[in-house]
Amino acid sequence: MGEAKPKSQSGVWNTVKPFVNGGASGMLATCVIQPIDMIKVRIQLGQGSAVQVTKNMLSQEGFGAFYKGLSAGLLRQATYTTARLGSFRVLTNKAIDANGGKPLPLLQKAAIGLTAGAIGACVGSPADLALIRMQADATLPVAQRRNYTNAFHALYRITADEGVLALWKGAGPTVVRAMALNMGMLASYDQSVEFFRDSLGFGEVSTVVGKKLSS
Template sequence: MSKTNQKVAKKEPWYLGGMASIGAVLITHPLDTIKVQLQTQQQVKFGFVGMTVNIIKTNGFFALYNGISAAILRQATYSTTRFACYEIIKDMVNTSQNKSGNKPKDMPFYQKILIAGVSGALGGIVGAPADLTNVRMQNDSKLPLDQRRNYKHCGEALVRIARTEGPSRLFAGASMASSRGMLVTVGQLAFYDEIKFQLIKSTYFKDNLLTHFTASLSAGVIATVITMPLDVLKTRLMNAKPGEYSSIMHCAKDILKVGPSGFFKGFTPAFVRLGPHTILTFVFLEQLKKFIN
């Protein structure tokens, strides 16, 4: 009994979520590149397969990995922040409840949603500069030669943006990234946490790989559905030239020119990317936790 209590009491390092997310993005980054290029089309020209073929045919296979350094930096900032905040705030709430003599078996779902929302919003702000460079580097190969930025890596991109466009430009679309971070973190962390808990609570699942896969796949679907409109807006704003859009509403109206479906442009690659990314992140995270313990 004492060994069990020791295992429950032991806290995993705060950076595990970031490590798991970096591992996942190394595998799913090409899907994210395709999604970004689909979302930045001014007119609907290519679907998922067509865009994939076009990227490889025009710029080579490794163009799918454009912006990988920025993607890694983004996970190291954005995901580390949101996972760490989520676990830290949950621990604080549970500790407070324990001191008051109230010891529920698990935190209510609405509290998980609130904590995930706050954590995701903070992560979105912290990760905004890396997010901006990631989107630009992924979309660069699609631009005419004389308009390409040709960033060598995320470090150069951050410095050049700060010097030529001003430091504040690094946070272009930060409010949108923060809002999206809030929604995707609710969809991923809160729903994964709750679905996993309910599955294990039933008589059909145990705390194993099948449960982790099922819960993370469900969370990936939910996260994709609730974040698509904001994701399209964020991508357009971050990839826009200075002064191209005067406000979020201006950008939204421009997207609506192709109809409401414009907000779900790239839905298939978004799901294909976010689904595997969510699965890999939580499977890696659970394995890291087991290794640490």
């Protein structure tokens, strides 16, 4: 009997896996962090300290107020995080293949992270705008509120009232911020993986723990 051929690493799943994993992890994180993010927005709008904001939200709006804009937050992760993490892994794998399978230098990883950040921000900008509008809507005078019911309603209202291009209002600074953030974060993340695995000789579990701490 001939030797069994190794399974091919190509295919649809191997291509989309980084995007699926990235989006799913981002959406899970949003479900946990949404109340804190909501309090942060209210503080930035000048509604007092974290304790004051929390008390006011509970007494005036109820517990559900902490999750206003959750649908937009999930949509943002489903677009921005999916695009940036997925594209980073795909671009990195292609660059490694072009480099003969050798690890990439830090500078090249940084360039790929910068590119992935720009891609993610461009894709996720409409959802980011919807999130901000939904979180801020309750702070407006009653006559000025849009009373968005969910992220898609917010996107529809923005498009209907201001035009399609309004979905990318503020996209410039958002893209620049994402490029800088991902250039440092994703490049250092991959670099830490190689350090723990190749230089320190850590096993798989130790490498996972180490890279989480370093990131």
